[in-house]
Amino acid sequence: MIKSSWNGSSSTALASRSPTATLVSPLPVPPPASELPFHRNLNVHLICPDCREDPPHLVENFSDGDMVCESCGLVLGARIVDTRSEWRTFANDDQGSDDPSRVGEPVNPLLDGGQLGTTISFLSNNSSASRELNRAQNKSSQDKRDQHLHAAYAKISSMCDRYHLPRVVQDTAKDIYKKVEDHRALKGKSTESIEAAAIFIACRQANVARSFKEIGLLTSVPKKELGRVFKIIDAILQEGGQMGGAVSAVTAAESDYQSVGTSAEDLMNRFCSHLGLSSQVSSGAQLIARRVTKEGILAGRSPISIAAATIYMAAGLFGEAQSASKIAERAGVSDGTIKTSYKFLWEARDKLIDPQWLESGRASLAGLPKAQ
Structure with missing residues (x-):
């Protein structure tokens, strides 16, 4: 393929030499922007043709639907649609029962249907006709x-x-x-x-x-x-x-949706708060409950029983001992259940108690209740 210039004589000569020659014309060069006539293109940029300020100072007059240049007052657009949200609801008492909302309430996803029904209220004169009309409309339109x-x-x-x-x-x-x-x-x-x-x-x-x-x-x-x-x-x-x-x-x-189970740790803070125990006891009981679950010491027992027995152990360990009956009353289990579960915790106390608690003096094995 032989590319030729746009001159007629040379193009004819080159075309005669080769039967397969093709004339390829260059793309037209657009004129400079300064020579183009002014035209309104709202999709690109809108400026005032009189003052030509960039950036322009344009304001929308929503009451008249006009686009006006704030500098010179030239109207650039008329009948502009107001795209602002109309989801406004005001109390009827504020403006004399004049509610400016024109769209009503949003659809409630917890109810059936589109909630687009019409309600006929009593008239101001409270006549019998208005009451009968309201009653008939309620019977026919309300969804049971x-x-x-x-x-x-x-x-x-x-x-x-x-x-x-x-x-x-x-x-x-x-x-x-x-x-x-x-x-x-x-x-x-x-x-x-x-x-x-x-x-x-x-x-x-x-x-x-x-x-x-x-x-x-x-x-x-x-x-x-x-x-x-x-x-x-x-x-x-x-x-x-x-x-x-x-x-x-x-x-x-x-x-x-994932089925979530209840663990003893989830109940610990609330039970400790009801018993008036400190955050130290609560955090210690959570750690003990975590180790109980990991070791499988009270496997098969309910989370409430594990939480109650763990609090019984942690409260005595940190010097805030509580009776089994008091913990049972708050947790909703029997004190016998707490004592039975505590026996297993007492036997495995070396695995459950953090040695740093004893070394720092915050906890003492002497305060632990004796297993019965």
Whole structure:
């Protein structure tokens, strides 16, 4: 291939020499930017054609929908669409029942449907016709399932507030309850047992573990019934694969559901706080519980029994001895269970007690209760 210039004579001569010669024209050179006429290109850059300030001082007049140059007052655009968010809600009492919100409340993912229904309220004259119209509209439009969900959510919130549980536990428990209701696998089970199991699982997910007995006392659901419902819900959530997270900042993004168990370390701080023990005893009991689990000394026993026996040992070791009956009252187990578990801890005390505690003088073996 022979490239030729754009001169006619030389191009003809070169083309005649070779039958396969091809004329290739160069790309056109654009004129300089200074010679181009002014045109408005909002996708690139918008400046005022009069004052030509760069950067421009442009303001949007939302009341008129105009784009105006602040320096010279030239109107650069008209009928501009206001793209600001309209998700505004104000109390009706502030502006004489004049609510400027034009979009309503956001969709609640915990309820069914799109929540786009219309509600007819009483008229100001409180006439019989308005009351009848309101009553007829309520009978025809209100969803009984949403009413049931509202009642369940209110009860979950009440129980969580009574037990001083964080807001994330409430939101997670409501989300779990909604998923279980959608699955329809717990027909015949009482609503109270489902709510209690949802709160129990939510506590585990939020790392504020509570025992079956504590949740049972809170909700008045028997421990055995709570355990049965918990196993069913846990299987449903594992089968579903994902827990929702559309209700709070902590649960806003969906995350894989994983069944979380309760360990003795999770219960230690709360039990020690209820007993008025120092942070030194709490941290020491956690270390002992970690070693108990690692060595398998109390394998097969419940986390509550392990936590109670460990606190019984750590409190005496650090000079803040507590009776077995007092610890049993706070932990929710019998003092006989604590003493039986403590026998195994006493026999393995050399593996559980950190030698640095004894060397520093913070702990003493003389304060340990005798195994009975």
